[in-house]
Amino acid sequence: MYGLYEFVQGISVWLMGIVGWIFDFITLQGVADWFRSSGVVWFLTNFIVALLVFIVGFLVSITFIWEERKVLGRLMDRRGTQVGVLGLFQNFADGLKAFVKEIIIPTEVDKWVYDAAPVILIGFSALMIGLIPMSDSWMLSNLPAGLLMVFAIFSIAPFAILIGGWASNNKYTVMGGMRAAAQLISYEVPLLLSLVGVVVLVGSFSFADIVHFQQSHTWLVIPQIIGFIVFTVAAMAEVERIPFDLPEAEAELVEGWMTEYGGMRFGLMMLSEYIRAYAACSVAVLLFLGGWDGPSFIWPEIWFILKVLMLFALWIWVRGALVRVTTKQILGLGWTRLLPLALVNLAVAVTLRVTGVF
């Protein structure tokens, strides 16, 4: 069957044909030819493909919010959200509420920095969605260094959080911002190290190559099980979920570094947290759990989304069962436990490669 790019290309050729015919009709020959040229078709194709990939990724991120509320509800012996059919309308209700809220800005904030922090956060998070492929054809482009690119964007968040917390002119947000920065920076290292094992085994940074490797050999969760566990724990800390959500610990710091943001800014920042969770879960699925590998009676894109949702259900389960960890224990856990495990994982991967098993 045709891939997405060919499909959309066919549609845009057809569309530009119609537009050109209209301009032919009103005898503007030059404009019609321009519309039918390959440059315009190429631009339109890429634009529509980017839009589709972004929208599907965005919708899956929003589904994460719904899934979290329902699964967490059942775990606590209650129903989750009930707005709309099965609660699916809740996200739109929340978004509408965030739009119409009054935005209160404290007087003494640092205006440029205060405005820039949510923009940086949501902008880079949205950029990440497009870079994650869902199958062989449903992707924006097969970057040769896709993995590096995703994680480079992933790591800009501590910067935005720190400046957002500082600019709000509030003792609590400063403390929250600094705690968040310490936590996120110290968990970057195990996160990236656990991925290096996969890259060593496969030999390439691009997502499509990694998934093809898993389709031909085995799912990489089996030889790299330690790496999978380290990646999961470090990703939960990076995305600031319980048990690692000290930066927004409600019992002490109200809402942490996001306290002074109101209205849609707050809505966008919450959304960016879920987008980062989606990015981390999808990377785990692509690298360790086989990507879009699966029996062919369902489309590979659907397999990918199902796997991502099930991995997120595991994250929600952990959230429901555990209490928060304090700063000292978080940092201790990151440096003294996860880092050696990641190095052990790397050694296993190198051994497997050198001895020719893979």
Add this chain to the structure above:
Amino acid sequence: MTEPKPRPKRNLKPKGIMLRPLAVTLRVTLRTTKNSPATVLYPWERLIIADGYRGRPGLVMDKCIGCGICEKICPTTCIELVEVELEGKGKVKRPQVNLGRCMMCGYCAEYCPKNAMLVTPEYELATYSRQDLIYDPFRLQYEDRPGCEVDLIEIKPSELGTGAKGHSIKGATAGLRDLPQVEDKKCISCSKCEKVCPADAVTMIEVGKNEKGRPIKRPKFDGEKCVACEQCLDNCPKDAITMKEV
């Protein structure tokens, strides 16, 4: 207290880092997916209320005599007797409750001598303004159902340990209620106590004539009808009446 038996020891060390909490939450998730969870979907479903539930106070207009015991016993002073026009009785005083102050303690129903004040199971009482929370006597009415009347049993201290059955605190017979008594020297025969008594328990008896030839009257209190509301005590201009306790 004899020696209690010691509690069996249980092993409470953490196993794995998080295995037991995860196991417990998994079990609960599976159970609530199979059966329904513990949520009550208010307002489509409601909890079942017990029989003697103390919601807002209610009034049975026919039984009320306007004695004012509920007004005196209310801890938050939310009951006030107001004049209303009733057919067949003219202008009488009936209670009006300010639900904004009411703490739903049930004392008005407990102490009402005629079981006219009730505790009702109504609890959805939100309104849009403070004035709507003041329930005048007509709005306060409620249909009497079993469980709404509060009729409690007590015994006298002299009966403790004798296995006596006990009587209602509203006093079924005359010997069990506090009765007013008048001091002869202070009474001036103004008959005010007869006029304000809501239960028609006071009759003025002539006991002789004074020097000007006018009759000297002294009130006589009927033990069967008196409800110990202390209206005569409050309204006597010379404070001649006191209550004699049982």
Add this chain to the structure above:
Amino acid sequence: MTEMWLNMGPQHPMTHGLWNLRVKIDGETITEAEPVIGYLHRGWEKLAEHRMYPQIIPMADRLCYGASMSWSHLYCMAAEEMMGVEIPERAKYIRTIVLEAQRIGSHLMWLAALGTDLGSYTIFLYPMRERELFLDLMQNLCGARMTYNYPRIGGVRNDVPPNFERDFTKVLDHFEKRIPDYEALCDESTIFRMRTEDVGKLTAEQAKNLGVTGPNLRGSGVDYDIRRDDPYEAYADIDFNVCVQQGCDAYARYRVRMDEMYESVDIIRQAIKKMPDGPVRVRPPRTAPKGKTGFAHVEDPRGEGLMYIIGNGDDRPYRLKVRSPIFVTVSAAPYMLKGYKVADVPSIMGSVDMCLGETDR
């Protein structure tokens, strides 16, 4: 970085009530702490001087709304001692049963608040689900779910409803199977243990000098329980253990309260079996002689509560003094907090079980 004073409260999502905890922090370490209370002062003791004796009972319920029956019962005990009223045997047993059920309900609410402070809403919802069962039992008994107005001077308000024994047995059996669930979520979770062990240490000497009582004192190793040492109501006839832990930290205080829940279940079962028949209410006198005093102390779920009442010759008291256990424990908070981190504050103050209603009165 220089030291700064941080205000935790009075508007704060930390669930315990309306007070202000000022801590002086140096980076993340606490060097000094200063609690500021009084935001919930309602003038209760002054109000009580203008009310008749029966009218004060529902007011006493609102002193601490988490465990309201223990406060109105305390007031009734003090008034009974002042007026010289003796209550029937059945009333004593009913009061014991209801008090222990209140203790379980109050400890469940404490556990829920502790879970919220530590970040896990699961530990919040599971005890609240069981507390609903106990509130339903109380609703069957006296008609209200939270502020009961049930004890009277001279006994209790009314006799037990039909099916009382069957309902209680069902609830207790179900509840006893659920306590291991809470322990699995809390005790057997490494992270919970990491957060509550070795924080908030209060040695036995410090606790005794500061006047701390109740589970906070028993968590520091001191064996003192008013139910055993100075028994009131029907406690003299019932066998139970006094739960003491030697740890002195937040985990020990948590452990004491969990053990007390098991003990309360036992006490209720024994009291239901031993309850005699008879009346439940004695008619008290209306007035109290001038200058006569009454004094009572009980083992509240939070510590030792105490009331002292002086009569005035007519039907209102002259003075009514309340001693609340948390008022004293709040003054012990600086000793428990010094030297620990800001992130430990919720677990320490959560293990102390604050209830602001009785602190500020």
